[in-house]
Amino acid sequence: MQAGPQPTDLSDVRATNRAVVLRYVRTHVPCSRADIAAHTGLNKATVSSLVTELIEHRLLRETGLTENRVGRPATMLVLDGEPYAALGMQVSADELVVVAVDLGGGRLLTWRRAFPALSASPADTTAAVARLARRAVARVGAQGRTVLGLTVGVPGLVDTAGTVPLAATLGWRDVPFTADLRAALRGPGFPVSVENAANLAVLAEQRHGGWADATNLVHLTGGAGIGAGVLVDGRLLRGGRGFAGEVGHLPLEPAGPACPCGRRGCLEALVGLPAVVRRLLPDAEADGTLTDFAPEVERIRVLARSEDRQTLAGLTALGRQLGHGVAVLADVLNPEAVLVGGHFAALAPWLLPAARAELTARTLAPDAGGTRLEPSTLGGEAAALGGATASLAGVEAGRLPVPAVAAG
Amino acid sequence: MQAGPQPTDLSDVRATNRAVVLRYVRTHVPCSRADIAAHTGLNKATVSSLVTELIEHRLLRETGLTENRVGRPATMLVLDGEPYAALGMQVSADELVVVAVDLGGGRLLTWRRAFPALSASPADTTAAVARLARRAVARVGAQGRTVLGLTVGVPGLVDTAGTVPLAATLGWRDVPFTADLRAALRGPGFPVSVENAANLAVLAEQRHGGWADATNLVHLTGGAGIGAGVLVDGRLLRGGRGFAGEVGHLPLEPAGPACPCGRRGCLEALVGLPAVVRRLLPDAEADGTLTDFAPEVERIRVLARSEDRQTLAGLTALGRQLGHGVAVLADVLNPEAVLVGGHFAALAPWLLPAARAELTARTLAPDAGGTRLEPSTLGGEAAALGGATASLAGVEAGRLPVPAVAAG
Incomplete structure (x- = not known):
């Protein structure tokens, strides 16, 4: 399939215009039919017909509110939250x-x-x-x-x-x-x-996160596995088979620690959650393999807050390795921001200063090509x-x- | 700017439909007005009006050829190559x-x-x-x-x-x-x-290369500088500031050779054209800095063809490093193919076998996520x-x- 200009089909036009109306209402709630027509370029009759249909399907509803302005009061529309x-x-x-x-x-x-x-x-x-x-x-x-x-x-x-x-x-x-x-x-x-x-x-960052206006964005998941979700011009980067963003096994340190994947020095083997816990809490697995990491991340935060020197030094070293991985993403993708989730977000105050310095030092473009490195604001449920x-x-x-x- | 559905403007529609007609003629030359209408979904009157306009602007011309088929012979159209x-x-x-x-x-x-x-x-x-x-x-x-x-x-x-x-x-x-x-x-x-x-x-690969149907494609330039041009879903990946694809300074070997950029072990410092010449032809710079690399690449090809052992071993080692860099692109972008140009293409018979093995070994996804590694067929003038x-x-x-x- 080659990309290229596509002719417009009438049923596509109706669906697209429905989408335009829904999107306008979602981002300008509450608004009137006249507002929609004025700002989307659709004519009033089209807007009226689309709104009627969307109300019938309970995607929109009228609130009865009116705007204070010259002329006849307008019925205001909102998304129908109910059904x-x-x-x-x-x-x-x-x-x-x-x-x-x-x-x-x-x-x-x-x-x-x-x-x-x-x-x-x-x-x-x-x-x-x-x-x-x-x-x-x-x-x-x-x-x-x-x-x-x-x-x-x-x-x-x-x-x-x-x-x-x-x-x-x-x-x-x-x-x-x-x-x-x-x-x-x-x-x-x-x-x-x-x-x-x-x-x-x-996708959650684009809709709910602090960088919702950015169209070139990466979310780097923290956790046992590390993956990158990538938006390019506002669309998800999938690649030929849907495997894009598989950065957990980027080879960062050829002489680094062994990774369960069989290679050495993968990003995940360096800064994945199990590696972080093993490095900062050597006693954590004394009673067997961990199945619940949240208490361990909290222990690390407590140690860091109490300025435990070994913990702080470990977090700085981990931050540098994280920054190394992010620099690869910055060179290849030049996103506006890389937002880190999971344990990276939980440990951000101690990881990110070193990570940002490494990102700037390692990215070819001046100022890391403008790529900001920030903790995700979406908590552990971003996916x-x-x-x-x-x-x-x-x-x-x-x-x-x-x-x-x-x-x- | 957030991406999203956009309402359709009438002048946009005319330009888009003009583009549809031009593209159809370009890829189905020669063809009739009826062919265009039948295959693009545009109605015959619209096609007729668009074709008239495109002929007036000398973007299309009539060839006078007719198809052998039942019914009235049709005037065939081609792109106007002249003006x-x-x-x-x-x-x-x-x-x-x-x-x-x-x-x-x-x-x-x-x-x-x-x-x-x-x-x-x-x-x-x-x-x-x-x-x-x-x-x-x-x-x-x-x-x-x-x-x-x-x-x-x-x-x-x-x-x-x-x-x-x-x-x-x-x-x-x-x-x-x-x-x-x-x-x-x-x-x-x-x-x-x-x-x-x-x-x-x-862009040249998409239009003229051997992978013209692929929509997720990378061209990796060979030469003194190494850069990646990336198509995602048929569109150029630019990133926030236009710096995407800057892979020449991907940090591959922290203990590798010094790079003019000040870092060590960058992809360019390992397999860029000056590094390749220095490694395989230690005498090449005896008379001063090279300003013309073509004769040196030809010398390397002659040595490789004569099965000079040191040259072949050097090319295999270089191929592995190239494959390492390509594996990063495969993990992050999952393209259908990475096409290598410049000296990589000229030396492909000796570089690519080792590079492909390294690509498969280093990419997380099975079978390198389907990413093929091939020489560009566009010669040294792809850009x-x-x-x-x-x-x-x-x-x-x-x-x-x-x-x-x-x-x-």
Whole structure:
């Protein structure tokens, strides 16, 4: 498939214009039909027809508010928050997270459940994800909401068919996760898809993060696995097979520590969450392999706050290695910002000063090509929130939610 | 600026549909008005009106040929090759290249002129580029052609204003090359722009190379400077400030050889053209700094063909380092192919086997994520050819060439 100019089809035009109206209302709430016509370039009759249709499908509703201005008072429109919910989930090293949002992205629920994903089998993980999903569906269903879709983020390669050829930190190889999950949900009646967790996280940054206006953006996931979600000109970078952003095994130090992938000195082997805990808390695994990292990250924060010299020196060294990895992303992608999540965000006050210095020193372009390095503001659920955002994509592209009409 | 659905404007529609018609004719030459309508989805009256306009502006012409089929014979259309030329140039380590193409991308001229760009001042280089450009303009002018534009590729960072903040191999810092070149051309009457050479090279691959159908593609320039031109979903990856693809100074070997940039073990310091010549032909610089690399590359090819053991071992080691760099691109970008130009292409039979093995071994995704590593088929003038391709972009987007109407 070659990119190029495409002729315009009339049904595409209607969907596109529906999308334009929905987007305008979402970003200028509340607004009138006249506002929409004035700012989108669509004529008033078209806007009126589209708004009627969107109200019928309960994507918009009238608030009855009026603007104070010269002339006839206008009926104001908002997104209809009531009848729909979009679900997102993520599989992290030590927990499952589910987030539900309404049409405007407002949070309906955020549940985090401890789950030992590093040691669980793919079948157990699939069953646990399905269980948590069913409970979330039941909860939003009890609120009278129709589920628009479920998008699950996993820390690994996801191919275009939704199979996971490799999720190294989870120990997964060739897991048909989307198909298994659909089967486990037994005809859920809404679209179910699986996506790389970092890709979802950067979608969440674009919609909910502190850099929402940036169109060239990277979210670097912290955690057991490290992945990059990359926006290029506002669109997700996927690559030929959907494997773009696989930076966890970037070879940074040929003589570095061994990585479970069989190579040495990979970014993940240097600054992934297990490596960080092992380096800063040598006693942490005295009682066996860790399945819950949150208390260890908190211990590190306490040590750092108390200015424990060994911890601070370790965090500075880790920050430099993180900055080295980010410099590769800056050279190749020249994003406006790299936002770090997970333990990188939790430890940002001690990691990022050294990381930024390394980024500037190692990037060829002056001033790191303008690339800022900042902690994500989305907490540990960026991928699940991004999954919920992704589940809204169909409606936001102007497609009418078919099942919801019956429900509405 | 946030990306998102945009309402459609009527003048945009006409330009887009003009672009659709031109693209259809370019890729299905010769074809009839009915063919265009049947395959683009545009209705016959619209096609007829657009074709009339495009013929008036001498972008299309009727050939008078007819198809053998049932019904009335149809007048066939082709791109009008006569009245226009698009120019591209490149500044390489030891030469300047200019290419002119017609509307269909057919080559009108390809001139290569020895020029010691590594030792010349920016002012001398600008003057030499302007001289060669003027001669090319005169030549196509003598054929009665109007120049649609000139796009010059330089091996370095080019910001959105056309200034070169850094071209390390040329020794340039903060050179306002576009402005200087426009001044040197003294009101050329056509658009003049400057672009990163690797970006132009990948545009040439998309139009003229062996991977023209791929939409996720990298061209890695060989030469004194190494840069990556990256297509993502068929569009050029530029990044926030236009500095994406700056891979020459990717830090591959922390303990590697010193790089002129001040760091150690950069990709360019390992496998850039001067490093390759120094490694394989230790006597090459006995008479002073090289200004012409072509004879040295040819000497290396002769040694490799005669199976000189030291040369072959050196090329294998270089191939491994090249593969290491390509693996970083495969992990981050997951392109369908990385096409190598310059000395990498000239030495491909000896470099690429080791490079491919390293690529597969170092990329996380199975089978290197599907990324193929191949020599470019475009020879040493990929960037100049891409520059000429870029100079066609306005017409190909459906904008009518204003000055050409007077000339036509």
